[in-house]
Amino acid sequence: MEKTNYKGWQNCYRLSNGPVDLVVTTDVGPRIIRFGFAGEENEFKEYDDMVGQTGGAEWRIYGGHRLWHAPEARPRSYYPDNLPVELEEHTDFARLIQPTETTTGIQKEIDIRLSASEAHVELTHRLRNTNLWAVELAPWALSVMAPGGKAIVPRPPRASHEESLPPTNVIALWAYTDMADRRWVWGSRYVTLEQDGRANTPQKAGFTASDGWAAYARQGHLFVKKFSYLEGERYPDFGCSVEVFTSADMLELETLGPLSRLQPGDTVEHVEHWFLLRDVPVPGGDADIDSQVLPRIRECASVQKRTLARS
Secondary structure, rough: OOOEOOOOEEEEEEEEEEOOEEEEEEEEEEEEEEEEEOOOOOOOOOOOOOOOOOOOOOOOOOEEEEEEOOOOOOOOOOOOOOOOOOEEEEEOOOOEEEEOOOOEEEEEEEEEEOOOOOOOOEEEEEEEEOOOOEEEEEEEEEEOOOOOHHHHHHHHOOOOOOOOOOOOOOOEEEEOOOOOOOOOOEOOOOOOOOOOOOOOOOOOEEEEEOOOOEEEEEEEEEEEEEEOOOOOOHHHHHOOOOOEEOOOOOOOEEEOOOOOOEEOOEEEEEEEEEEEOOOOOOOOHHHHHHHHHHHHHHHHHHHHHHHHOOO
């Protein structure tokens, strides 16, 4: 880990293991503004007119990866993370600690553990209730992906009518969601959403993603998020563990933990595992995902097991 000036933010830190690197900000945050193959393009979107700014009362998206608490509400969700955060160096991870949000009483932390030699990062997102009363919320991890790619979300296992009479999962739609928009492909086993800079209307949907992964394919690279789906728990937004949102600028790949009623002083955590893979074409539909993407997702599971074994 080395301190660096990143596009006007004087107090950033670059973490690298050779294959990949990431940059965290401490002038604002907590936020990971960059993740990608070392020396190559950022897999995350950056907003050039915002990167390097600090202070102010308005919320700025900045780009990169951030931590929110669900369900979304204004002004609660849009607390401006424009102030410095603390960085703690531990033996095998770094921890970003945000000052307690003055309007919500919630404190955010992100632990970042980079694999010693593989394109794998473990992120532990933590919310702490510093209020004198209980708060119901869910951790919500949002990655703002660079434009021009396609999000991939697996649907839960399918079954015949005779095998499964009750409903098994949900697809949550927002008031502005247009299921006929050509950026969506509602497949039998997967749903995909394309980011298109020519389309000015936003799109969003949420899913019960019990397989515990979601991905973003772009220019031969595949960014994968793996997480634990907890069967039987109550998730936000009618039961969503994955949500995808796109605008003309970017696409957000989001995972959520279950809703928790946090008593004063309690914390809740949500863990994501990131993987970055080469030589994965942007898939067309279910058949392409089954043949080109799913084997690489299984590869990620093997990498995760190796990392855990070494630790």
